[in-house]
Amino acid sequence: MTNSVTAVRALSALGDPSRRTIFERLVANPAAVGDLARSLPITRSAVSQHLRVLKEAGLVTETPDGTRRIYRLDPAGIAAVRDWLDSQWVMALGAFGDFADAEADAEEEDQ
Amino acid sequence: MTIAPVRRSIHTKAPPARAFEIFTGRMGRWWPRGRTVGQAPHADIVLEPHVGGRWFERNDEGRETQWGKVLVWEPPVRLVLAWQLDGEKRYDPELITEVEITFAPADGGGTEVRLEHRNLERFRKNRDAWAAAVESGWTDMVRIFGDYLDRLPDAEE
Numbered sequence: 001m002t003n004s005v006t007a008v009r010a011l012s013a014l015g016d017p018s019r020r021t022i023f024e025r026l027v028a029n030p031a032a033v034g035d036l037a038r039s040l041p042i043t044r045s046a047v048s049q050h051l052r053v054l055k056e057a058g059l060v061t062e063t064p065d066g067t068r069r070i071y072r073l074d075p076a077g078i079a080a081v082r083d084w085l086d087s088q089w090v091m092a093l094g095a096f097g098d099f100a101d102a103e104a105d106a107e108e109e110d111q
Numbered sequence: 112m113t114i115a116p117v118r119r120s121i122h123t124k125a126p127p128a129r130a131f132e133i134f135t136g137r138m139g140r141w142w143p144r145g146r147t148v149g150q151a152p153h154a155d156i157v158l159e160p161h162v163g164g165r166w167f168e169r170n171d172e173g174r175e176t177q178w179g180k181v182l183v184w185e186p187p188v189r190l191v192l193a194w195q196l197d198g199e200k201r202y203d204p205e206l207i208t209e210v211e212i213t214f215a216p217a218d219g220g221g222t223e224v225r226l227e228h229r230n231l232e233r234f235r236k237n238r239d240a241w242a243a244a245v246e247s248g249w250t251d252m253v254r255i256f257g258d259y260l261d262r263l264p265d266a267e268e
Contacts, residue, residue, distance in 0.1 A: 063115060085117050085228055085231070086117045086119070088146075089117055089119050089226055089228060090119055091143065091146060092142055092143075092146075093119055093120075093121045093224065093226060094121065095141050095142060095143050096121070096123070096133070096134060096141045096142075096224070097121040097122070097123045097224070098141075099133065099137075099140065099141035100123040100124070100125040100129070100130050100133050100134075100141070100222075101123055101124045101125065103125060103129070103133060104123065104124040104125040104126075104129065104221070105124070107129075
């Protein structure tokens with residue numbers, strides 16, 4: 001049921017032709033508001049509003065890039081890989097730290 | 112066009128030169144067994160100590176699983192590795208994502224080890240999989256929306 005509600009929200013967000021176009025642009029490439037506004041026959045503030053709706057519908061995410069904000073599809077696949085890598089490195093660096101600490105302690109005792 | 116890099120750091124009591132040596136030369140010892148990408152637990156993880164050197168794990172039967180290669184070798188301060196495993200943890204020679212590790216003397220002794228895994232947007236296969244999922248998801252959404260409309264009370268029609 002929750003999935004249906006999410007899907008309905010996403011579908012209504014995409015019901016608007018401009019939003020649908022913006023969404024399809026972001027499928028191809030992440031972009032900033034300015035990039036999208038330049039290539040579409042709507043104002044920058046209209047693009048911003050559409051992006052906010054798409055974001056609230058869980059369809060796109062934004063990340064800061066200097067003074068700009070870059071919008072992209074919420075890339076579930078890449079996010080999963082990133083999460084996996086992050087947990088892998090937390091685990092690996094933790095294990096490395098413990099091992100190197102033990103080595104350092106052992107070398108101190110030898111001296 | 113970028114996905115935020117993974118950044119992590121730790122402190123170790125070992126001085127930088129020693130930390131670099133342990134990190135690169137004894138990876139098979141400190142990396143927990145059973146937490147790698149190979150089918151079986153690793154017997155060793157090898158980082159050949161030069162630019163272009165291979166990075167791989169080897170299991171008890173001598174079977175190797177490639178992880179990537181050495182891009183920058185600057186002992187004892189900096190190391191850049193190419194992580195060439197895709198989203199399904201399969202080795203892909205065409206894929207290069209960079210893992211930079213730096214070893215800096217820490218205030219009060221020991222070493223600050225910083226790791227950055229970047230170019231995550233290059234996991235293109237996953238992006239394509241996502242694009243495909245979006246397409247099929249769109250079909251599902253239309254169906255779900257149709258079902259939803261069918262269930263609405265007549266009064267709302």
